Amino acid sequence: MTAPATSDTAKAAPSTGAQLNTPKAAAIAGIVFAILLVAIFVLLRSAVPGSPTESGDWLAEDWRRAAFALNLIPFAGIAFLWFIGVLRDRLGAKEDRFFATVFFGSSLLFLGMLFTAASLVGALILAGAAMGPNNLAGTPTFYFARATAFILVNVYAAKVATVFMVSTSTVVIYTRIAPRWIAILGYALAAVLLVGSYVSTSTIIVLPLWVLAISVAILIDNYRAPSPA
Secondary structure, X not given: OOOXXXXXXXXXXXXXXXXXXXXXXXXXXXXXXXXXXXXXXXXHXXXXXXXXXXXXXXXXXXXXXXXXXXXXXXXXXXXXHHHHHHHHHHHHHHOOHHHHHHHHHHHHHHHHHHHHHHHHHHHHHHHHHHXXXXXXXXOHHHHHHHHHHHHHHHHHHHHHHHHHHHHHHHHHHHHOOOOHHHHHHHHHHHHHHHHHOOOOHHHHHHHHHHHHHHHHHHHHHHHHOOOOO
């Protein structure tokens, strides 16, 4: 005996599995990251001197501003991860394994170094509160932690941010997930960060500014595009 033929109705039955779609407003995460990171840099620079050889006098007076900036870093990191998810969602099937690995890996390395540097500065604040600011400032322990945090952010994290901007700009050019001028701007700002990080510690601020530009472009494009049926 032959099995009964499946009815056309059964064949045409739609799948009942739920599908998770990225909301149109998800690109706002990049805007949140940019605003938070700029605020963090401004607060830290106003509280902590830029030189890694400074004596640590800020532990007695300006540590509250520094602590507030450090408490914002986890929120900035979460927003940055969401921003990466938005980029990968726009890539979809166009995602190239090589470039996707480079831009995703560099973003995780950047966050890891940023969190590690923040932990070192936070440890200095807690140690200063426990030991007394004057007892910690100027000690070998203070100078070691301060120099390590400086190198992590202004040397390694800055270079990894350059790799992230270059690889993401390349993906933008080949996949057109964002306007072409975003990629050109990314290349230019990456060059500024690569060269300028040897001259000034403030050049790393170009990363959140570029993320702000690409997030605004994606957000506008999301709301212009028609909603899927």
